[in-house]
Amino acid sequence: MLWFKTLLILLLSLLVQGIELNLNNSESIDSALSLVADGMLNYYAGKNYGGTIGMFVPPAYWWEAGAAFNGLLNRYLATGNDTYNMLTMQGMLHQIGDNSDYMPANYSTSEGNDDQAFWGLxxxxxxxxxxxNPPPDEPQWLELAxxxxxxxxxxxxxxxxNGGLRWQITQFNHGYTYKNSVSNGAFFQLAARLGRYTGNQTFFEWADKVYNWSVAVGLVLDDYSVLDGKSTKDNCSAIELTQWTYNSGFYMAGSAFLYNATGSEVWKNRTSGFVDKAAEMFFYEYIVYEPACEVSATCNYDQxxxxxxxxxxxxxxxxxxPFTRETIEPYLKTTARAAATACSGGYDGVTCxxxxxxxxGTWDGLYGLGEQMSALEAIVAVPFMDAAPLYTHANGGSSTGDNMAGLYDDETSWAPPSYLPLNSILLLVLFWMPMLVI
Known part of the structure; x- marks a missing residue:
């Protein structure tokens, strides 16, 4: 029976090898990404009969679909593989909502500012x-953002x-009294990216405003820690100290977009600060992890x-x-290899x-949409660093916009959504009047 035990051990060792990944070989990277993406799309409701296009099966949240499509889009940008381009476009356009603002009726009552921001990004x-670009009779990408x-x-x-976005949009949702770093960090990054793409000073001003408020209220600290949020019930005097990986990332990348657009030493220093803090806080032996829940194995479905x-x-x-690449690259490469190795579970042997x-790095027995999404992002991050530079209007970006997007009641008259206070309406009209042409 010794030969049988030896064979069994050999077979088991083969099963836990995970996805083969050679980061120096583009075919190996694309093959690994295909396996992980296919696993992620096992959770996609839109491919099932009667399933909702642009949505993943419960208990997936609506925002996760926007995040997943962004991963597939970045995979295309990084590798040129367009396998899922049509699926991505269909999902993006199906979920825009009646007002073309990523507030679809099925989810608008439960939607948070962070949820909408994921789709805007x-x-x-x-x-x-x-x-x-979408057909001419559909809203365009820039317009949607x-x-x-x-x-x-x-x-x-x-x-x-003294400012800030609430976590939730509607008053009856739990979290409406919470102003958090994911909602404000995502808004900050969206403003930064719109500013870089269009060159419109209004977006840069809002990026500055959101960042300065985040520092003033204590969400972003002097050492570039990013804390989770504060309650409006005590006018943001107390704070939830939890630090999540993606909160740091929102402010980090937003700062990098602003540095790229402006060349400002201020944004250069802030970008470096967020990179150094993330490396210190969220990596173990150069492998990313979620300190708030991962060690205790308490991460929920979206975390x-x-x-x-x-x-x-x-x-x-x-x-x-680019001055950050020397620091960032070893973290991303080590993490990508570990993620691929951990994709060794399930009946198919490649579940992440x-x-x-x-x-x-072997499979820990956990699985789900979040695990697949994270592995996809970790692996695609390495080739994405060398992808073609992101477009702007100045260097060939073709997407067209509308400065009044999201605020149309019908094709001929302008009316803001009903939940907007009058003072905000007046402020926006005054703010945008000089900027109506991009």
Whole structure:
């Protein structure tokens, strides 16, 4: 029986090898990404009979779909593989909502500012990559990103905490009294990217405003730690100290976009600060992890995806602020290898787990949409650093916009959404009047 035991051990050792990944070989990278992407799309409702286009099966959240499509889009930009381009475009256009603002009726009552921002950033990614433009009778990528931005400008709430976006949009949702770093960090990054793409000073001014408020209220600290949020119930006097990977990433990449657009030493120093803090806080032996929940194995369904977005934002940062690449690259490469190794579970032998640093990167028995999304982001981050530069209007970006996007009641008359206060309406009209032409 010794031969049988030896054979069994050999077979088991083969099963836990994970996905083969040679970061020096483009075919190996693309093959690994195909396996992970296919695994992620096993959770996609839009491919099933009667399933909703642009949505993943429950318990997936609506925002996760926007995040997943962004991963597929970045995979295309990094490798040229367009396998999922049509699926991505269909999902992006199906979920825009009646007002073309990523507030679809099925999810608008439960939607948070961070949820909408994930889709707005996806539209921004499509514009920056010169992704195939929608048909002329459909809203364009830049227009969709501007619609999200415009609505979030209106929701900027000076009634408490001297400003900031609330986590939730509607008052009856849990979290409406919470102003957090993911909502404000995503808004900051969206403003920064719109500013870089269009050259419109209004977006830069809002990026400055959001960043300065985040520092003033204590979400972003002097050492570039990014804390989770504060409550409006006590006018933001107390703070939730939890640090999540993606919160740091939102501010890091936003700073890198602003440095790339302006060449400012201020944004250069801030970009470096966020990179150094993330490296210190969120990596174990150069492998990314989620300290707030991963060691204790308490990450919930969406938290398993957060560290993947940090990888995405670090790749953006290395691309747009090349002085950071020497620091960032070894973290992303080590993480990509660990993620691929941990994709060794399930009946197919390539299902991705969550704890990549655990047990030499072998599968930890965990699985789900978040795990697949994170692995995709971790692996694609490496080739993405060398992808073609992101477009702007100045260097060939073809997507067209509309400064009043998201604020149209019908084709001929302008009316802001009903939840917007009058003072915000007047401010926006005054703010945009000089800027109506990009």
């Amino acid at each position: 996806l539209a921004m990614s499509a514009a920056e990559s010169n992704f195939t 501007q619609a999200v931005f415009n609505q979030q400008v209106y929701r900027w709430d000076t009634g408490t905490c 398993t995806s957060f560290k993947g977005f940090l990888c995405r934002f670090m790749a953006y940062t290395a691309m747009l602020a 787990g969550n704890q990549w640093w655990w047990n030499n």
